[in-house]
Every structure is written in C-alpha cells, then in structure tokens.
Amino acid sequence: MTSVPAASPVHPPVEPYDHGLLDVGDGNRVHWEVSGNPQGKPALVVHGGPGSGCTPYARRHFDPELYRVVLFDQRNCGRSTPHASDPAADMRHNTTDHLIADMERLRNHLGIERWLLYGGSWGSTLILAYAQRHPERVSEIVLSGVTTTRRSEIAWLYGGAGRLFPEQWDRFRDGARQARTDERAAAPEGLDHRTAAALPLVAAYARLMESPDPAVRERAVIDWCAWEDAVLSQEPHGSPTPYADRPPLPRQAFVRICAHYFAHGAWLEEGALLRDAGRLAGIPGVLVHGRHDLAGPLGTAWELARAWPDARLVVIDDAGHKGSEAQRGEVRAALDAFAD
Numbered sequence: 001m002t003s004v005p006a007a008s009p010v011h012p013p014v015e016p017y018d019h020g021l022l023d024v025g026d027g028n029r030v031h032w033e034v035s036g037n038p039q040g041k042p043a044l045v046v047h048g049g050p051g052s053g054c055t056p057y058a059r060r061h062f063d064p065e066l067y068r069v070v071l072f073d074q075r076n077c078g079r080s081t082p083h084a085s086d087p088a089a090d091m092r093h094n095t096t097d098h099l100i101a102d103m104e105r106l107r108n109h110l111g112i113e114r115w116l117l118y119g120g121s122w123g124s125t126l127i128l129a130y131a132q133r134h135p136e137r138v139s140e141i142v143l144s145g146v147t148t149t150r151r152s153e154i155a156w157l158y159g160g161a162g163r164l165f166p167e168q169w170d171r172f173r174d175g176a177r178q179a180r181t182d183e184r185a186a187a188p189e190g191l192d193h194r195t196a197a198a199l200p201l202v203a204a205y206a207r208l209m210e211s212p213d214p215a216v217r218e219r220a221v222i223d224w225c226a227w228e229d230a231v232l233s234q235e236p237h238g239s240p241t242p243y244a245d246r247p248p249l250p251r252q253a254f255v256r257i258c259a260h261y262f263a264h265g266a267w268l269e270e271g272a273l274l275r276d277a278g279r280l281a282g283i284p285g286v287l288v289h290g291r292h293d294l295a296g297p298l299g300t301a302w303e304l305a306r307a308w309p310d311a312r313l314v315v316i317d318d319a320g321h322k323g324s325e326a327q328r329g330e331v332r333a334a335l336d337a338f339a340d
Helices: 056-061 096-109 122-133 151-158 166-175 193-208 214-231 248-263 299-307 325-339
Strands: 018-025 028-036 041-046 067-072 115-121 138-146 285-290 311-316
Touching: 018 096, 028 096, 041 056, 041 096, 041 122, 041 325, 056 067, 056 325, 067 096, 096 122, 115 122, 115 325, 122 138, 138 299, 138 325, 151 193, 166 193, 166 214, 193 214, 193 248, 214 248, 285 299, 285 325, 299 311, 311 325
Parallel strands: 041 067, 041 115, 115 138, 138 285, 285 311
Antiparallel strands: 018 028, 028 067
16 A cells, blocks of 8 residues: 655755764774754664765655654765775675674664664665664664665676676676686576676675775776666666766775675575564564666565565555655655654
C-alpha cells in the first residue's frame, strides 16, 4: 500500500547547531553534526557508498522542528580523518564492525538512548547490521534503496549487470587487468563469465587502489566510476554521471573504500542480514525502493520485507537507484509519520 507523499519531497534547508570530531581509536576521528530541535526525536542518517560521506541535503528529509538529526561521516571519508584519498590512510581499521562500534560511540557521546535510523544503498546494509546487533537502541528504520551487500548482490552489480552493458563492462574488466588473478580458479560453477568474474574483479580494483603510483590509482578511479555511471545510465532522474561528477578527493576515497568493502563481502556472512531479520521484531520499518534500480534490484527489498514482519515495502514505479521526487516524497511521509 502506498502512502500519499507530502506536497514537497523535502523540508527547507537547515544548518547544524553542533558538530565535532569523535576519536574512535586506531588513529581515526569521525566527523559528526547535529541539526534541528535539540529536544526533538533523535534520528541518525547513515550514508551510502560505502565511502560517499554525508551531504547537507540529507538533513532536509527531516522536520527540523520535530527531529534532532545526527549526521556522521563514516571512517576515512567526508570530513572524517584520515581521509582514504591519502594512500597513507590505513584501511585495516575500516570494517563493518568498526562502523557499528563507531555508531554506538557516537550515540553514547551525544547522550541518546534510542534513535531512528535512516539511510539508503550501503547505508541500508549498515543500518540493518547495527540494528540486528543493537535492536534495543533503534526506535524505527526508514530505508531507501535496500541492499544487504551479499556477495550475490556484489556479483550482480560488478558482473551480472554487464549483460545489459557489455561494452562498458569489458572496459571495466580491462581496467583491472594488470591486478587480476586467475578468475577461473575463483569462479563458482554455473555462472555466466561476467558474474563469475565479478568478485575477483572487485578484489583487483582494491589492489589497484593500494598502489603507490598515483597514476594507477587515478586510472582505477576513472574506470570504476565509469562503470557505476553506466549501470545508472538508463534512469531518467538525476545527473547522467553522478559518480564521475564527484570532486577528485571524495571520488578517490569512495572508490578505495567501496573496493575495500566489496572485496571482503563487507565482512558479513552471506545472507546473514536476511536470515537474522527476526531480530528486528518490534521495530517499525518502511522500505522505499525504485522498481528500475539496476544497482540494487528490487528483489532484495522484497526478501527483507517478507523476513521482517514490522516492515512495509513501498515500490516507486518511476525511480531507480538515484531516486525520484516520488521516492523522496515517500521517505518524507514515513519520517513525518514516525515523528508524530
């Protein structure tokens, strides 16, 4: 059942009233900010990527009179330090478990007992992992563009989708040729060659992003972003090249962190977030997903809605991974309802 979106898909702009850098150990400091009503309902925005960082636009999903809105930049991206664009930044201390622990440190630092969680794409994976680890700390969840970062999902995005864009995928594959190991040895049986090659290919890009040669890293960034843009190229909304359009340093951090996470399956047991969705019992959720999302196909959101009885799935017929006005309107409607 689809709710009626608000007249405007977002609220007016608002500026933070507090911010800081939280020392989370291992030489890492996580940037955070708070906007809205200091006495309002606590909510945390969990950005995507991994490695995209938060944007001021994310604040506008929330009514600033009713919400106390917390944004943070996950390790090594955005305004957190050290930045992944610096080759000296140590990625060993950036895993899903580290990010879950950072969220708990931030919650305690801000004196919040329970908070609503909002995010999309990779952010939905991290939200689910956090909420299943700490369900008593979560009041509600709103996800836009649902992923669980299963290896099967990674294999689709960086391999299987190549059946729709074979020319662009061949260029993506060739961009990592110098760093690839034997794909055949790592490929499960019964998969087409692009899907079978996807996980070794992502691992190859992760190695390229650790190269001491800046020209090698920059070439890998260009090739990775060109592929990401190709997957979204048929969507009618938003920039035609949202990944290539990013500024150089944030783009480098994004690719390095993405490849790092996806080469390790986000350090999650395959299918665990769907298998353990019962841990979310009692937490109301709204899942908003575009029917034309090729980066994260609708099937994952459908599976999650079936496994999580307190979640409601809203499918947006005109949207893909980049979203649409209708998708943002559904997110606002869900957040406005939970504020009440």
